[in-house]
Amino acid sequence: xxxxxxxxxxxxxxxxxxxxxxxxxxxxxxxxxxxxxxxxxxxxxxxxxxxxxxxxxxxxxxxxxxxxxxxxxxxxxxxxxxxxxxxxxxxxxxxxxxxxxxxxxxxxxxxxxxxxxxxxxxxxxxxxxxxxxxxxxxxxxxxxxxxxxxxxxxxxxxxxxxxxxxxxxxxxxxxxxxxxxxxxxxxxxxxxxxxxxxxxxxxxxxxxxxxxxxxxxxxxxxxxxxxxxxxxxxxxxxxxxxxxx
Ligand SMILES: [Zn+2]
Ligand SMILES: [Zn+2]
Numbered sequence: 001x002x003x004x005x006x007x008x009x010x011x012x013x014x015x016x017x018x019x020x021x022x023x024x025x026x027x028x029x030x031x032x033x034x035x036x037x038x039x040x041x042x043x044x045x046x047x048x049x050x051x052x053x054x055x056x057x058x059x060x061x062x063x064x065x066x067x068x069x070x071x072x073x074x075x076x077x078x079x080x081x082x083x084x085x086x087x088x089x090x091x092x093x094x095x096x097x098x099x100x101x102x103x104x105x106x107x108x109x110x111x112x113x114x115x116x117x118x119x120x121x122x123x124x125x126x127x128x129x130x131x132x133x134x135x136x137x138x139x140x141x142x143x144x145x146x147x148x149x150x151x152x153x154x155x156x157x158x159x160x161x162x163x164x165x166x167x168x169x170x171x172x173x174x175x176x177x178x179x180x181x182x183x184x185x186x187x188x189x190x191x192x193x194x195x196x197x198x199x200x201x202x203x204x205x206x207x208x209x210x211x212x213x214x215x216x217x218x219x220x221x222x223x224x225x226x227x228x229x230x231x232x233x234x235x236x237x238x239x240x241x242x243x244x245x
Contacts, residue, residue, distance in 0.1 A: 001143060001169065005136055008114060009036040012132060012143045017239060018050025025056050033062025037112070039105070040069035041145060042129040043079050052084050052091065056098060063098035068105045070130055077102045105130070121161045123147035124154035125187040131161050139166040139245035142203065145210045147171045148186070149193045162201035166245055169237065170194045172208035172223070175215075191223045195230045205233040207243075 002021055003010040011021065025034065034056070041047055056063050069076050077100075084093045107130070109119050119133035124147055131144035142165040149155055162168045173188035191208055198206040208227070211220055220236045227234040235241075 003134065003141065005114060005116065005138070009034065010134070011036055011038045013041055013047045013145075014038065014049070014051045014054065015046045016050050019053040019055075020239070022050075022054040022056050026059060029056075031060070033060050033064070035064040035066070037066045037068065039130075039132055040067065040076055041123075041131070041143075042069075042125065042127060043073065043076070044127070044129075044146070047146075048079060048083060051080055052089050057096045057100070058091075059097070061097040061099070064101070065098055066101045066103065068103045070106055070128070071104050072106070073127055075102065075104075119161060121157050122154070123158065124149070124151045129187075131158065133161050133165065136245075141165065141245070142168045142170075145169065145171045146187060147189055148184075149189055149196075150184075158197060159201040162197060162203045165201070165203040167205050167207060167243060168198055168201070168203035169207045169209045170197055171210045172236075173210045173212045175219075175223070178212075191227045192230075195227050195234070198231055198234075205235070205243075206231060208234065208236045211236070 001012040003012070011018070051057070057065065067076050081093055083089065084091065105120060107121050109117065112118055117135040119135070121131050123129045123131045123144060129146040131142070131147070134141045142162045144158060144161060147154070147158060147170070171189040172191040172194045174183050174190045176190045176192040179190045188210065194206055194208055208223065224234055224236050
């Protein structure tokens, strides 16, 4: 997920879409170096898998990537080195020419450049996952993926994080009936809970995110249709989707 604020680039998580984003950034900047802030919610494969395939990390020594995430379980620097170690990947990490900086982030509030306020909170997910709330003069964006409902403290923390946001991007991996039948404890949510979160937090627009890989577009369309019976401003995230604030 990419956020643009003027000429500043912020990226949230590095799954398979990160590879595509890398190509787009190379097309956009060509030989011109650029800087991006990269926030990583946690280290499950679907959030880091695109990293070795992100071309701007290799291409230009002038490129600068400022990685920020919790190192409660392991440092991202180590995770990146591990996932590229033999025999998992043929390219050595030394081939990455771009400048990489790693900063530790825990739950709390930090001021980024441009005066942007970033609030972070832990979500309810196996091995942990961090949710992000970005406050800018143009609006408030909350990226809260990989979260299971049902724990009172986490449920409250999530609603606080999402409070009054213009856009809430939230985990809706399962159908409610799938969740009830066989996915409790797997660390994910469903669209019915997503609707509860947007309504109870006073966030304005809900973007259903982290779709189950087994769900077809037809299933997602049906989910959006059903969700709109409860709350009108609901959309499902899709590759290439753009939201202007
Ligand atoms: Zn996860
Ligand atoms: Zn995930």
